[in-house]
Amino acid sequence: MKKKINNALLLLILLAIIFGQLPRLYIEYYIGFPVHILDALVAIFALVNLPAIFGKRKTRLFRVWFVFLGIAWIGFAASPHSGVFGFLHLLRFTAYTGFAAAVFKIGKSISIKKFIYDGLTAVSAFVAVLGLIQYRLLPDLRDLQYIGWDDHHFRLASTYLDPAFAGIIIVFGMLLVAEKLTRGFRWKWGIILAFEFVALLLTFSRSSMLALAAGTFVLTWQRGLAKYFIYTVLALVAGLAIVPKQTGEGVNLFRTYSVTAKIDNTKEALGIVRENSFLGVGFNNLCALRGGEISNSCSGADNVFAFAAATTGLVGLVVFVYLLYLFSGAINTPIFAALLVHAQFTNTFFYNFAMAYFILLLVVHAKR
Numbered sequence: 001m002k003k004k005i006n007n008a009l010l011l012l013i014l015l016a017i018i019f020g021q022l023p024r025l026y027i028e029y030y031i032g033f034p035v036h037i038l039d040a041l042v043a044i045f046a047l048v049n050l051p052a053i054f055g056k057r058k059t060r061l062f063r064v065w066f067v068f069l070g071i072a073w074i075g076f077a078a079s080p081h082s083g084v085f086g087f088l089h090l091l092r093f094t095a096y097t098g099f100a101a102a103v104f105k106i107g108k109s110i111s112i113k114k115f116i117y118d119g120l121t122a123v124s125a126f127v128a129v130l131g132l133i134q135y136r137l138l139p140d141l142r143d144l145q146y147i148g149w150d151d152h153h154f155r156l157a158s159t160y161l162d163p164a165f166a167g168i169i170i171v172f173g174m175l176l177v178a179e180k181l182t183r184g185f186r187w188k189w190g191i192i193l194a195f196e197f198v199a200l201l202l203t204f205s206r207s208s209m210l211a212l213a214a215g216t217f218v219l220t221w222q223r224g225l226a227k228y229f230i231y232t233v234l235a236l237v238a239g240l241a242i243v244p245k246q247t248g249e250g251v252n253l254f255r256t257y258s259v260t261a262k263i264d265n266t267k268e269a270l271g272i273v274r275e276n277s278f279l280g281v282g283f284n285n286l287c288a289l290r291g292g293e294i295s296n297s298c299s300g301a302d303n304v305f306a307f308a309a310a311t312t313g314l315v316g317l318v319v320f321v322y323l324l325y326l327f328s329g330a331i332n333t334p335i336f337a338a339l340l341v342h343a344q345f346t347n348t349f350f351y352n353f354a355m356a357y358f359i360l361l362l363v364v365h366a367k368r
Helices: 002-019 022-031 037-048 060-078 084-106 110-137 142-147 163-181 187-203 206-223 226-242 257-275 286-290 304-330 333-346 352-365
Strands: none
Touching: 002 022, 002 037, 002 110, 002 352, 022 037, 037 084, 037 352, 060 084, 060 304, 084 286, 084 352, 110 163, 110 187, 110 352, 163 187, 163 206, 163 333, 163 352, 187 206, 187 226, 206 226, 206 333, 257 286, 257 304, 286 304, 304 333, 304 352, 333 352
16 A cells, blocks of 8 residues: 555656746645745655665765764854754755655555656656746747746746756756666667757756757766767757747857856855855745845855855855765766756755655665
């Protein structure tokens, strides 16, 4: 019975990753409060599998992960800046940590691994297709700025309402498909890869394209296929040259305003580290610390290391860096490389949809 419940929850989690922010918008419209279906499902999965989370014989990766979580809670409790916004995000991170420990424990069978692997491949393909539909039917998302979102214009944002986050989910899928193609070409995977490539181009997300380049470099280096990395770079350059571009700063790949904003954001976070170096200001209290209204586009700090240092201090940063080191040896290496590059610009590691994706991948590729 419990196995059936877990399988059903995993299927619902995969579907929730596909539909992204759309259920949240629907729920918020009717009840006036944002609720992430994905977060709820992850929390339910963790609660259903509590014995697996607190069982003995945890791997070093999860022992370090729980240490980092403990530091985050201590720093949050000690910070005078802590509020409801930060508490809810820390509670979310706690749920995802429990989800990771639970799904890792139960996901040992070949059938579960195959289900997750194929499911994640399908997730990225659906995100790309839904993004292409959005780009065709609703390319102007500027009105979303009135409800706290970024104002994107003629960029593929898919169900995440954000080109960068849609881009990284698509990149994850492209790397999974590319991995399949290194074992032998099949038209099905070639067509899926082509659709995802077009979708990625239309995001005009530079961080996602850099992530693809990083992941492809690692994959081709591992397989001794270096020429395909060169082909990928040439395809990106050629694709960006011919892809249709509308007027607007968002589709300008040489735009500087976002670069300047990210540099200023990182400088601000480092300034906070200097003043709160030991345990930081508390997990995700950065948005509240700035004052004013907290928007959906506020992630605290864009750079993942700046975020970890500012919110959990230098103590948390050291543990977090070690945690990433352990991740690099446990998860699909090309996808980890893509995630790490992308997280320098968008704090992807703590984005719930990306977290769910790479946690599930951890089950497939983990070295136990």
